[in-house]
Amino acid sequence: MKQIKFAVLLVVLFTSFYNYAQQGPPANNKVKVTGKVFEKISKQPLEYATISITAPNDTKVIAGGITNPKGEFDVAVAPGTYDIKVEFISFKSTEIKGRTIQGDTNLGVVNLSEDAAQLNEVVVRAEKSTVEIKLDKKVYNVGQDMMVKGGTVSDVLDNVPSVSVDTEGNVSLRGSDNIRILIDGRPSNAINVAEALRQLPADAIDKVEVITNPSARYDAEGGSGLINIILKKGKNQGVNGTFIASTGIPETYGASANLNYKTEKVNYFTTAGYNYRTNEGGGLTNTEYFKADKSTKGYLDEDRDTKRTNEGFNGRAGIEWTIAPNTFWTNAINYQKSTGDTRDLINYNNFDAAHTFTGTSFRLNNGDTDSENVEYTSNLIKNFNDKGHKLTADLSVSRNTDDSNSIISGSQNFNNTLNDQVQKQIQLQADYVLPLGEGSQFEAGYKGSFGDLNNEYLITDNKGVKDDKLSNTLEYKENINAIYTQYGFKVNKFSYLFGLRWEDTNIQVNLLDNNDFNTKKYNNLFPSAFISYEISEQSSFSASYSKRLSRPRGRFMNPATNYSSNVNIFQGNPDLDPSLTDKYDIGYIKRWDKVTFNTSAYFENTKDVFSFVRTPTGSVVDSEGNVVTPTPENPVEDGIPVILSRPINLGREQKFGFEFTLNYTPLKKWRINSNFNIYNVKTTGSNTYTDNKGNVVVQDLDNQATTWFARINSKLTLPYKIDWQLSGVYNGEQKTAQGKNLGQFAMNTAFSKDVLKDKATIAFNISDIFNSRIMRSYTYLQNDTTLESQTSYGEMQFRKRQFNLSFTYRFNKPKNDREKNGAPKNEGGGDGGGEFPG
Template structure:
């Protein structure tokens, strides 16, 4: 409900500003009216409460404002006598009649009470976009988005400004996958994050925060920024909830429930759901091989057909206990279990130099997968007063298991693979916020993250003998201790936030089968600085700097190969080093009555950047060179770009939001490796490229109160050191209709209307030893067009209710205090 309040009060506020602008100059110096707005029962500050100042016995607003996250407001008016009205959605307004304002006046604390009658009857509809643009982040509100009904978190992220998700489920921010994904402010503990996001239902998500330049209070990891996924936590009094059923083509169906029961002292919440998903895809790789003299040697066409099915259960249960009026303790358990089958059929067609067909082979990979994830989290908040002085303590423990087994058959071979992974994680965190004076505050905190991953991977031949060249046992241990402090203050129209974070990292990467042991110990200081200038009530300018780190994890470091194709192999690199990034960002935001415009320019300088490189390893299969794709620390990367976001409401029934991002990337470095024949190969991988990304989203209310949403997106072409990635276009649409007196909603959506979200690329490789080369054209589509129908039923809960902040749950997961203002 918070975002709906935000939208409605913005409309109210902009109207107030407009009306005030029409008043003739008074010729008198203005004075300030200040105060704080609280919820009467919990004594918690109300953000986005509206303050209206009118002439006595006149309904025309001549000045107004809204409260900040601390409930504070400040309105400038000419000296005089006024009626003052303080309002907040679903609360009874407070009016102060005939108030004489001759000099700066503090109204003190204003306490608002819930309007029980309004709560039981009102149906609130947001009149602004589902995207909130703030100075330090963008907040995407999932509850109002029809496009993701019955979908997954991956579908949610693919609609978020500045964020894109490729067909394999990999998430990128501003064109970079060098990011950190948080859930309720804590790092995702899943072994395969992309797969975990595809299994978590969209219905469990409340909102997504995109933070492109995080401050010192956040983890330093994620060179290009953070994405924080906030789960739903009900706040309505009594028993209420939502049920959602969905079905789709290809065969997809699911059922989920979000239930909440709140009393004066306790708030119980739970989410549970089952889903069955089928993803059909396919791809091809057409390769032409050249001799040393440049003439054609042969051709190979590789065609792939994929089908993945998943059955998943997701459950979450917790309780929030109001220990005292100023102390809140939340405990929750999360559990996920998924099973599935993977089928990859790859056909190889061989042609001679004249492109005459010479024969074909095939390779079929039938796999089974099973994962089980368990996490316990605890959060304690102690508010020492109502001015923001507080202590937050978080703890979590998790265990994640992934098992993948496959049987590979083909025209000339027979193999099986076994891949078992177990990861354990413990997290401890404490954040302290101390307001020092009006407009300034001090913050400090500690975070400890301790992880242990064991991965066993085996490739067996037809006789059941393990292939030692392709098999391994990986042991990965990571311990990180971090301390931070930051200080923020506001002086007139300038706001400042300076911070420093120190992280000590101890990582062990051990290959037990080959007895290769790698220990990486390092500690770094991560400074950050933010400056904001309030040009007017409707516009702000910001500048920021932060240092970030990216630690290699998961598939980047795991030397287990992707063996579905025996000539195009992916293999991780356990000897990767972290990369460090200096980030600079300047931004400007401007608000009008119907339009919000946000733009920023950014520069990132990264050392030891990760990059994927393809190279022949010296082996051949039926005369075809084997190509290995692996990540390396390439060298330096400099990235410069700009982006803008527009939220526009041309009419009450039509809302638009769009996002555009353009960037230039320059990388310098080379890759040296020794192939299977013992030959040292060096590749020069210097590259400079431009690329861009655009998305536009339209939501329109049609006759008979049918809502229609349409989203289009385009990823521009980008040159790489070994070829180029072609542009990619996609379009989604959805329709929804409220039924049963607005207690239920029917939604229908189509993902990838034109079946066009296909990764296309050209690659050129040369063997410096033989001077032979090859050129390849590739296509890959992990998920084809999908149709989905969902039915949502709500009881004891108005549509789009954003839940008032009865208890100050720290949804940012250790987010600390608010930026001074």
């Protein structure tokens, strides 16, 4: 009922705007000059081309503008005779002399050719903002960010507005980790996405797109939105490229190269990189245990020290072939290989009720990992004309392996764990875009995703005997077929986009060791609607709705027990169901000469939301460090309770928030961008479980909390052309159903200097200057059967402060060369399609 009222309110609001638009503002004496700017060879639109209108034989610009993603421009000018100039960086400009403009005039298509002389001069003519704010998404241009030099994709994402990365590498958008991560428009095929993002170097990334409310052309998965990571691929004629070398403290070093060779019909591109990284982290958990009468029973202090090393290689090579002036075929192979070692030492110190030390034990986890990812992608684009009529087809085939082995030793025990995973994935997609007139277009498409994951998890004791309770073999098969259609059109200053997507899902979750076979089949319709109103050339208003879905994957589904701690353990839940989210978003954007401001109010209503719950297992860790189950004959009065954390479908989550993003250029040499997000989350639901004595226990997990997130980034050019960048981020405190997460602050800085006639750049950055990026939390847990309880304070730091120095060398490539929108626009773009009309 609330959703219907909300929809009615939106309709009334839109109708009011529409009536105003029909009446229109007072007429003036200006006319419009319109047209399109394309790349001459590929016939693809050029975004950010500059249009300047001057009086004949005069250099003073009377009016001007830039092209949109479709290459279109729209400039208002008084009737008269003018010279019109069209320019784009590294392209030959075009001039139209003495053109008489008496009424609205369409100049048609202006084709620009690349200027080989400019490409070899390495001249900086323009610099794109680090963050571009658009009505339907935010675009973060990685090349301008010194903070991430020598870093990884995780570092890149941690600088993107609305996005944050926690200490374990998990990515969240607007405070929610219920998102979908794409690479070149395709879902990441990695088994462990967080780890895969830490393996891919930042130097391989061109830009990141953040789409908080995707349309029907995108996968329905990702309740809070999409993050699309676009890889580099050169567009300049001839041979060009970039070499980067870096080193850092703690011990880190790496080298990478991006090479490109382009002729009139063929473009060869390749990226290769090697890196060795050391991450030093740690944490603690201090727990106080209470008896049923609330008196103190004892204390346990856990101290963790972690050191991870990783050695990795990544490579990407491909060919883009211009089969015909309007047909493009791109084939690429991506390869990643990494090996790593982990040393995780936990010391346990026990105290009695008077906090008198009673004993100590330890747990040492020595592990190694080995992963290999191979993916072949193919993308074909057929442009039927230069008005956006096109057909695209995509194919992706991948195989990923992820193996890890650990020897877990303690004061009195010894275990060996083996976790081997193999995943195979095939994706097929076709998209068709048909313009139906000025400002309107029709889209339709199909996507098939077929995956198979086999996970063998084995735990043995010091005698090599298998632990049947904790070991298992998981077989996960997922087949998804989807079709979509959407139609967009423009009426006066209103733009509309309505879409519908249908997805059919067939999932098998099989536990082979105990012959437990589960099949989940479901299909859903996912409608979407977007309406925008152009208040003026500098400001716009938008409203949108979409239905989204989140499927449980990875560690959420895998029942394998994380055995790194024998007191606090984690286990996946293979019986999880998907969650469905209704998303509403109202946005406003305003541009001034030096400022771009974007704000939005959003509401998300999620059913069957995933939530982690902590419950007592009934087992305890005795004074010798062994996990045992107390019995009347062996009560183990001084044992430490073993707590299990696992995901469940909790119930309903409602989130309401406001977000503000601001780009400000106070001076030509100084740019500031900032992002602020505040939201309230209300969760309702309960968890029912049976304890070790057969009692049915119901946990009330209702919770409501308000929290906020803020980031500010400043880039200033100092004397001697030294660039200085400084950023700060703060995550506010948030209450949870079983405790609270405390606020967290971090600050980064970087300096860079161009050398060798601007062909090279030296950059130095410090990540987490104050070593303050630590996740702190309080947890309260009660055993509803015995009424015993415990309170814990925990700290976790995945990575301590780091220093990094990098050297970049470019040849035949301008420092700030932006990727031309040549073929294809959605390079390997999987979820591509047309643009929002208007």
